[in-house]
Amino acid sequence: MRRGLIDILELSVEEIDELIACAEDIIANPEKYADKCRGKKLATLFYEPSTRTRLSFEAAMLELGGSVLGFSEAQSSSVAKGETVADTAKTVSCFADIIAMRHPKEGAPLVAAMNASIPVINAGDGGHNHPTQTLTDLLTIKREKRRLGNMTIGLCGDLKFGRTVHSLLAAMSRYEGNHFILISPDELKIPEYVKVEILDTGNVSYIETDGLKQVIPELDILYMTRVQRERFISEADYVRLKDTYILTPDKLKDAKPDLSILHPLPRMNEIPAVIDSDPRACYFKQVLNGKYIRMALILKLLEVV
Numbered sequence: 384m385r386r387g388l389i390d391i392l393e394l395s396v397e398e399i400d401e402l403i404a405c406a407e408d409i410i411a412n413p414e415k416y417a418d419k420c421r422g423k424k425l426a427t428l429f430y431e432p433s434t435r436t437r438l439s440f441e442a443a444m445l446e447l448g449g450s451v452l453g454f455s456e457a458q459s460s461s462v463a464k465g466e467t468v469a470d471t472a473k474t475v476s477c478f479a480d481i482i483a484m485r486h487p488k489e490g491a492p493l494v495a496a497m498n499a500s501i502p503v504i505n506a507g508d509g510g511h512n513h514p515t516q517t518l519t520d521l522l523t524i525k526r527e528k529r530r531l532g533n534m535t536i537g538l539c540g541d542l543k544f545g546r547t548v549h550s551l552l553a554a555m556s557r558y559e560g561n562h563f564i565l566i567s568p569d570e571l572k573i574p575e576y577v578k579v580e581i582l583d584t585g586n587v588s589y590i591e592t593d594g595l596k597q598v599i600p601e602l603d604i605l606y607m608t609r610v611q612r613e614r615f616i617s618e619a620d621y622v623r624l625k626d627t628y629i630l631t632p633d634k635l636k637d638a639k640p641d642l643s644i645l646h647p648l649p650r651m652n653e654i655p656a657v658i659d660s661d662p663r664a665c666y667f668k669q670v671l672n673g674k675y676i677r678m679a680l681i682l683k684l685l686e687v688v
């Protein structure tokens with residue numbers, strides 16, 4: 384198994400800091416990187432819908448001078464004939480230098496990594512993990528706040544199925560002085576395994592609540608999420624819960640002037656478009672940061688110096 388990125392905790396804090404530093408250098412000196420991956424190919428294997436993640440991976444590789452191939456719909460590949468993830472990974476290893484895979488089943492990118500002879504990056508597996516969104520979030524927080532510790536971070540919405548939340552908690556709980564406020568309805572609370580493996584392991588400071596308005600004045604970061612319709616068994620439950628939190632201008636009146644509002648996107652109703660012009664809204668800057676940090680990750684995993 385070649386080194387890829389399946390879980391954010393495979394990267395040490397030092398490696399994350401290096402990736403952020405590399406992304407910041409790419410932002411400052413893009414021309415230095417324009418040919419770094421000449422002749423290299425990235426395969427994007429997406430078994431689940433995506434806009435930002437797939438296109439930012441592809442844009443990242445193109446800006447490094449490399450090329451891209453792959454599929455954005457599993458039904459157009461041999462998956463429709465019943466091919467396994469393991470066999471697809473072996474096949475794509477013959478054609479590409481690195482794989483980014485998104486899959487509705489938790490663990491599928493790990494199976495791909497165990498069978499591929501090239502690095503595999505998890506671009507989101509079911510309701511489990513999404514390590515490159517976390518790198519995107521960390522770069523965004525670093526650029527906005529110049530630090531990754533000593534903050535109060537509110538995570539709001541679907542904390543049960545929201546894979547970006549699970550990976551972000553894993554990463555940010557390793558930095559000193561962070562306090563997490565987990566804001567969700569009872570049915571969408573953080574899964575027990577995240578508590579056992581991350582939050583309750585030692586000195587991670589967190590509380591759970593169902594009220595956004597009450598806690599908003601304390602926050603340095605507000606990480607909003609969409610209710611993950613596709614992971615619900617009952618459509619009626621989704622409809623009942625989908626609009627639990629809507630970040631109105633009125634709620635933001637009590638927030639800190641230097642709050643940073645993040646969202647992995649796509650958004651539904653939880654952030655109305657009227658918020659976009661608020662200087663605290665960072666979610667479209669976050670999209671652009673996603674391309675730069677993926678450039679840094681591709682360079683690292685392909686061992687390009």
Ligand code: NCD
Nearest residue numbers: 435436507547609647648649
């Ligand atoms: C997220 C995802 O796919 O988990 N989107 C993304 O990658 N930017 C969040 C979501 O779909 O809600």
